[in-house]
Amino acid sequence: MNKRIAFATCVQLGLSCIEEIYRVGGNLDLLITLKDEKAKNKSGRIYLDDFAAKHNVPLLKIDNINNQEVLDALKEHQIDWLFIIGWSQIAKKEVLEAPNNGCIGMHPTLLPVGRGRAAIPWAIIKGLDETGVTMFKLDEGVDTGDIIGQGVIQLNESTTATELYEKVDDMHISLIAKYWEDIVTNNINLVKQHEADATKWPGRKPKDGEILTSMTMDEADKLVRAVTRPYPGAFLNKEDKTLRIWSAKTSVHEGEIKLSDGYLTPIDYEIEG
Incomplete structure (x- = not known):
């Protein structure tokens, strides 16, 4: 039986992932976004009203991902997986455990390397020859959850943040396409992160x-x-x-x-x- 999936986002990257789900023949059972007046000055802020109306998907507008109305909606729609992509608030335990199977996020490094912040600048500053994007099951830690899949991105001595940012966005979309069928048919293979290899990168100002x-x-x-x-x-x-x-x-x-x-x-x- 196919899984019932929800998706929370308020930025263009998230909408691109949603569009990819429909492009590969999938569909969503609930969309979650911020209320219209919130984060309206945020870079890349988008609105899901048109998409939700076009595809007849229920749309919930919220102040915070941890609000009771989110828990209620996930239960009401019997959600199995909730994607949280392009969302700045940290989901707490109650939200992570509300969907039957859990929540899925993405991080723009090859976890467990580069947990934390500023992943794109750090990959260049550290002179890495490859980085990537990891799709993983969210847990209460910072980028510590079990891995669903990864995509590798090559870097060289001329790669700029502009180029890497675009490649990271494209890789998010590729991973959605690659693992969508496995997710909805309950065929994913969760792989634990090797703690011995873990590194944490600090925020940058x-x-x-x-x-x-x-x-x-x-x-x-x-x-x-x-x-x-x-x-x-x-x-x-x-x-x-x-x-x-x-x-x-x-x-x-x-x-x-x-x-x-x-x-x-x-x-x-x-x-x-």
Whole structure:
């Protein structure tokens, strides 16, 4: 018997995943999103009204994923799995256990490596040659749940956050398509994460994008690529102005910004202040 599935999202990535479910011939039994006035200034905020109406899916608008009305709706619609993708609130134990089988999330690293935050910038800063996206069963830990499946993304010494962000989005959609049939037919193979291999990456703030003259060319180059759009950008404070750098090149012999072992020359940049 096919499973009854719900999906909670309020951003474009989530809607893209929902559209992929229907593209591969699936359907959903409940959609959950934020109330219209909430997070309306959030980057990538979308509304599910048109999709819900077109496909005749019940749509629940909420303030918080942990509210009683969510628990009630999951029970009323006899939901087996709840996808939570592109959602900033952490689901608590009651929500995780409300669907008959549990909740499914995604994380943009190859778990158990890179639990935590800022996965895209860190993958570039750390100079990884591959990263990816993990679909996993949510538990009360941070990115610690059993793995359903993973997709690998290759990186090289010129990969930017803009490019990686797009590849991560595409991989979310690919994983939905790849594992949808297994999920609805109860044919998934949950794999425990190897705790011995686990790493946790900390959050990053805009101020962490500052270029320091003590950096090597390699460090500065990685930082510029890691925090370019859609992130706040790398920057250099110069006298009373800030140079916001979106792309740059390095050179041993000449350039605009002196580093410990060479120079950095901004290519795409803005002057602020």
